[in-house]
Amino acid sequence: MSGGGFAGLTVATALAQMGWSVRVHERARELRAEGAGIVLWNNSLQVLDRIGAGPDLASRSMTPPAYETRMNNVIQSQETLEGVRWRTMTRPHLHASLLTAARESGVEVIAGSEVVGATADGTVTFASGETAEADLVVGADGVGSAVRDSLGIPLKRERSGDGITRFLVPRRKAELQALEPDTEWDNVIDFWNLDPRVLRILYTPANDEELYIALMSPSADADGSRVPIDLELWTSVFPQLAPVLEDAARIPGRYYGYQTTRLDRWTEGKVALIGDSAHAMCPALAQGAGTAMQNAWTLAAAATAATDDMPEALREWERLERPITDLAQDRSQWYADTREMAKGNQFVGDSIRTALYNPTDPQRHEVTTP
Secondary structure (H helix, E strand, O other): OEOOOHHHHHHHHHHHHOOOOOEEEEOOOOOOOOOOEEEEEHHHHHHHHHOOOHHHHHOOOEOOOOEEEEEOOEEEEEEOOOOOOEEEEEHHHHHHHHHHHHHHOOOEEEEOOOEEEEOOOOEEEEOOOOEEEOOOEEEOOOOOOHHHHHHOOOEEEEEEEEEEEEEEEEOOHHHHHHHOOOOOOOOEEEEEEOOOOOEEEEEEEOOOOEEEEEEEEEOOOOOOOOOOOOHHHHHHHOHHHHHHHHHHOOOOOOEEEEEEEEEOOOEEOOEEEOOHHHHOOOHHHOOHHHHHHHHHHHHHHHHHHOOOOHHHHHHHHHHHHHHHHHHHHHHHHHHHHHOHHHHOOOOOOHHHHHHHOOOOOOOHHHHOOO
16 A cells, blocks of 8 residues: 555544555654645545544534625625535545554554555555565555656646645634624635636635635736735725734745646556545545545445456445446536536536435446436
């Protein structure tokens, strides 16, 4: 297993619980999650329940009352998402919950161990020059995947003109209420401005103490994409968020351009790719990690059910599972290209199908796969 992020730890835990001997190699010397906050939907929450990480995850996460969309501070929609399971949390908390589940399941996690390549027959090569043989190799090593690139799998990258900078800051709910007392500050609030300047702030409470905010601007906007952020610019457009923007301005930050990665195939022999190594996507639907974890579970189940032909089992896994991830990629890219999310009421139709998917349901392909 290459990569100790969300995808790698999920598939490792699932495989270990299904009877496999599993080793995760993580190139970073410290096992931790980068980034700020995250939204998870039913598709990934079902998986987290099945691997036993659900209770720990729930201890420091929340389900906001609504997803609210504003344009120039005028409310366009407040989607309560009744019947849709979702939660918000910090990325470090999610990673810690997954790491605990992996270790309790018997997974060996080795930090500071870099995988530089793999072959279709299951041979893994490390940066040290050493090699190892495996019945199944999983490349969960991110958008710059060394496993994927060593196999020569063709890929295409689509980029959009926008990008975001993510921050984790204190909630400061009382200060925000003092500035805007009629606002429900437990909601996720998607603040948009398109004219005269494109700027957006996604306000996402992660728990009672922590707030995730994502600041979006076009990459061509030197001031909007600057890090540390231009506090005067952002507070001039979003004055009601000044208390949390002041905290964000003290964090160095990093600007990420929107990107979608599409592969010709996710498998090669005994090697399977999941997460950003296989299907990185724009964050519009908050499904990058969600699809990574859903595919981690289904991969573990498919590999466990395989008889004597692992390559064929992996190809069949991709055939069955890829359409629901492709749908999320397509919709996320469309939203990034068009900025249609600014209109609100987006969690309907195809935009919610991936979120409603239950990868742990044995009958899922009979009723839900597009």
